[in-house]
Amino acid sequence: MSKGIKGAIASLALLGLGIFLCASPAAAQVAVSESVADTDDLAPSPVDVVQAEFNEGGRSITISWPLSGDDAMRQVPTSSDFTTSGTFANVNDVAGYNIWRRLADGSGSLAIVGTVGAGATSLVDDSIDLSEGSKRYFYMVSVVDASGNESTPIESAEVKNMLLLGDFDYDGDVDLDDYGIFQTNFGQAEFDLATDIDGNGVVDLEDFFLWADNLGANLY
Ligand SMILES: [Ca+2]
Ligand SMILES: [Ca+2]
Numbered sequence: 174m175s176k177g178i179k180g181a182i183a184s185l186a187l188l189g190l191g192i193f194l195c196a197s198p199a200a201a202q203v204a205v206s207e208s209v210a211d212t213d214d215l216a217p218s219p220v221d222v223v224q225a226e227f228n229e230g231g232r233s234i235t236i237s238w239p240l241s242g243d244d245a246m247r248q249v250p251t252s253s254d255f256t257t258s259g260t261f262a263n264v265n266d267v268a269g270y271n272i273w274r275r276l277a278d279g280s281g282s283l284a285i286v287g288t289v290g291a292g293a294t295s296l297v298d299d300s301i302d303l304s305e306g307s308k309r310y311f312y313m314v315s316v317v318d319a320s321g322n323e324s325t326p327i328e329s330a331e332v333k334n335m336l337l338l339g340d341f342d343y344d345g346d347v348d349l350d351d352y353g354i355f356q357t358n359f360g361q362a363e364f365d366l367a368t369d370i371d372g373n374g375v376v377d378l379e380d381f382f383l384w385a386d387n388l389g390a391n392l393y
């Protein structure tokens with residue numbers, strides 16, 4: 174886990190405190206008097222939720238999120254001189270979003286797979302190495318401002334990249350070798366997660382039918 178992410182996670186507690194402070198009118202007024210001349214060391218607010226799902230054929234994943242609450246144009250004073258009629262500038266505290274990916278099994282490293290600008294709410298990740306076969310991933314989205322401050326990263330639910338449903342040995346086709354693996358796992362308390370195709374926690378006939386639908390399919 175990168176240092177930046179660790180720091181961001183550590184700031185979760187601070188964030189909670191920040192929300193508490195912002196709820197008080199006095200704290201809100203302090204925020205308004207902040208001028209652009211001040212150093213910006215406040216990270217934008219994180220996104221509420223991150224969704225990630227495979228696209229048709231399992232060759233890319235679309236990651237989506239709602240805009241950060243700070244992703245909007247706001248008027249801020251251009252000087253701290255409030256004795257005359259002040260001048261204001263339109264500023265968006267959000268510069269963009271970083272999209273991160275990690276393998277669910279803990280191998281490999283957490284890495285940025287893409288960055289998009291303010292106002293964007295999705296990214297298509299087509300950088301998956303398909304030669305690695307089926308994998309499970311988590312995605313995270315963090316929000317950054319122009320000063321390099323980064324919000325707490327928010328993580329998606331696990332996404333499974335089953336390149337070809339039923340290809341349990343990941344060799345690119347669905348054949349009787351895969352059925353052998355299915356049979357070994359059928360009805361077992363402990364089983365190869367991939368064989369529970371519909372993800373309902375048991376390897377049963379429903380999974381068999383999904384496997385059978387793809388019998389004979391070939392990726393190459
Ligand atoms: Ca900021
Ligand atoms: Ca196979």
Ligand SMILES: [Ca+2]
Nearest residue numbers: 344346348350
């Ligand atoms: Ca085969």
Ligand SMILES: [Ca+2]
Nearest residue numbers: 369373375380
């Ligand atoms: Ca199942």
